[in-house]
Amino acid sequence: MINTNDILETINMIREENLDIRTITMGISLLDCISEDENRLCQKIYDKITVKAKDLVKTGTEIEKKYGIPIVNKRVSVTPVSLIGGSLSPEGFIHVAKTLDNAAKSLGIDFIGGFGALVHKGATPSDEKLISVIPEALSETEFVCSSINVATTKSGINMDAVAEMGRTVKRTAFLTKDRNSIGCAKFVVFANVPEDNPFMAGAFHGVGEPDAVVSVGVSGPGVVCSAISRLGDCDFTTLAEVIKKTAFKITRVGQLVAFEASKMMGVPFGIVDLSLAPTPAVGDSVAHILEQMGLEVCGAHGTTAALALLNDAVKKGGVMASSNVGGLSGAFIPVSEDAGMISAVGRGALSIEKLEAMTAVCSVGLDMIVIDGDTPEDVISAIIADEISIGVANTKTTAVRLIPAYGKHPGDTVDFGGLLGHAPVIKLNEYSPSRFISRGGRIPAPIHSLKN
Amino acid sequence: MKAVISVTGKDTTGIIAKVSTKCFEYGGNIIDISQSVMKEYFAMMMLVEIDGLNVPFSEFVDSMTRLGEECGLVINTMHEDIFNAMHRI
Incomplete structure (x- = not known):
């Protein structure tokens, strides 16, 4: 018979730690x-x-x-x-x-x-x-x-x-x-958008893909957070090992579901996207994982290092669990969709500049961030340009999903409901990038794009 | 194919009888049981062969969950593949 502890662990992950596909x-x-x-x-x-x-x-x-x-x-x-x-x-x-x-x-x-x-x-x-x-x-x-x-x-x-x-x-x-x-x-x-990302709002079916394909995106920040909390004060090597093992288990379920769905619908299996995708629910937060690692609040100095460790360990654990990994694969940091991020922004611990730094080492980018409804268009473009440059220079996917909530200003909170959550309006830099953005044209590809 | 049925809750008489009767009704063949009682709490794992079920597996799952609700227990019925996938390489 399957080991009783393994059965209980799986049931506990699903019932208590919000493991889901x-x-x-x-x-x-x-x-x-x-x-x-x-x-x-x-x-x-x-x-x-x-x-x-x-x-x-x-x-x-x-x-x-x-x-x-x-x-x-x-x-x-x-x-x-x-x-x-x-x-x-x-x-x-x-x-x-x-x-x-x-x-x-x-x-x-x-x-x-x-x-x-x-x-x-x-x-x-x-x-x-x-x-x-x-x-x-x-x-x-x-x-x-x-x-x-x-x-x-x-x-x-x-x-x-x-x-x-x-x-x-x-x-x-x-x-x-x-x-x-x-x-x-x-x-x-x-x-650097991936052509096989199953997560919204960025999912599309790339031109290099077959006629139809099934992909699965896993989740499970709560499971990782609980595993770290059980560890107590260990060193970083042990911490990374436990995250890897947990990510492996989570991704194996994703692979199982993807394979089954592909078989049942007669459509080829595409990829498993091994992302840690938070929800606003308590116990389903990426920020809380970083805090569990030892930061007082997400956004404190050390947050980027903690996220880099997490992101890398998730990939290492997940990659062996699936026959094909793709999409965005890494930790997501959408502000309004993550209870810990919402609270960190509310406490003034997490700024847009820190979020930008975090995106250099995690899966996507500036995501679900509510900004002042009066933010000028060129400032939004400049935030996009900054974030996109991080992706281009580091050969990784980055993305921007900003919400200049109409009529809202710093100090206000905006509620979208459901999985999209709620968030305080974040403060932006007040100086103008107008002349820079109005230049037009293309910023040339970085030198390391010439790999042939 | 096998399913794992886990049953937890406050210990009363006849829990195993009720769960195994329900399995029998649907054509499930019990191949292993382990159970323990800690203080007044009851926990049981049951491995059931589901090839001979006379209803679709999803209906069997619903019916076991309902049985749990009626008896004040938590009954989870899951295909064994999820445990094999997660815990075996």
Whole structure:
């Protein structure tokens, strides 16, 4: 018989330490839906998504029952819409967004990602049209997520796009002002975006992917936090070892679920994204892991080192547990979605500058950070430029998801509800980057991009 | 294929009888049981062969959970693969 302690450990991880599968995401290629006729394009998109993913929710529920582990989200990602909508007018792109929304609604999934474009070296007319209607598309749909890749280590940073992103974020905030500018929570700007990320808002189905693919994103900050707390005062080598072992166990469950889902739906298995994804629930926080390591509050000096150790150990433990690892894979630090981060910002311990430093050593970037609703567009662009440069210079993925909550100022708190959580408005640097951002053009690729 | 049924709660008479009767009703074959009582708390692990179930596994899971709720116990029924995946290389 299986060891009783092992059984109890697994049950305890799920029941007490919030271990869950954060998402099963089906990637679907829309390249074969291309049509000159807008209505025909939309019909083909709707049909393809609703046929390919028809069993996604049912499969997720069955696996949940079988293994007794919650699967929090079922999602779909599609080919970046700018690649299939070359013949559309800007209004046509909104029509596609609404089609994606309807498909998501009829499938009963939580989100659909891919209303985006890859413009790291420059934008096509199709990309420009799509970008121009992102605020409208996000305010008029419920489930659609959008992402734009503005830079890669190979190509440098498209600063025209970065400048445009400031305007896009600001306008999205304005158009969803009656809902705390929640549209911005569904929009993310990337550097070095992965093509197989199952997490939102940045999921899309890359052009190098097969027709359809199933990927899984795991979670489990609570499990890691409890494991560290049981250790007491050990040295860093022991600490890293325990995180590795815990990450291995978490990821093995992800691999099992991904494999099972792929078999049940007859769709190839893509990757397991071994991320520590927090939720606002107590006991499901990445910040609390860092505090458990010995920091008084997340954001104190030492936070970057603690996060670097955590991120590296999670990857080392997880990589052996899955046959294919991909996506973002690392620790997430979304402020509003993490009880410990929310409290650290509220206490004034965690600043945007520290968060930026932390993103150099963890999985993604400046995520779910609420800023003053009056922040100028060029300041938003400059925050994006800083964060994107970290990604480009370090050959890693970075991303920015900022919410300039309309009518809110430092001292206010904004509540989005559900998994998106709540957060205090963070203070920004008051000086202007206006002249820098208005230059336009491209920041050249760093020298180490020349690897051939 | 096997499932692990874990039962925890306050000790009363007839817990094993109730759980094993339910397994029998659904065609589950009990192949191993370990149980202990610490003070007044009862904890049991049961390994059940589920190939001969006369209902889908998900229905079996729901029914065991309901039985737990009726008797004031916590009953978890999980496919053994999750334990094998997590604890064996």
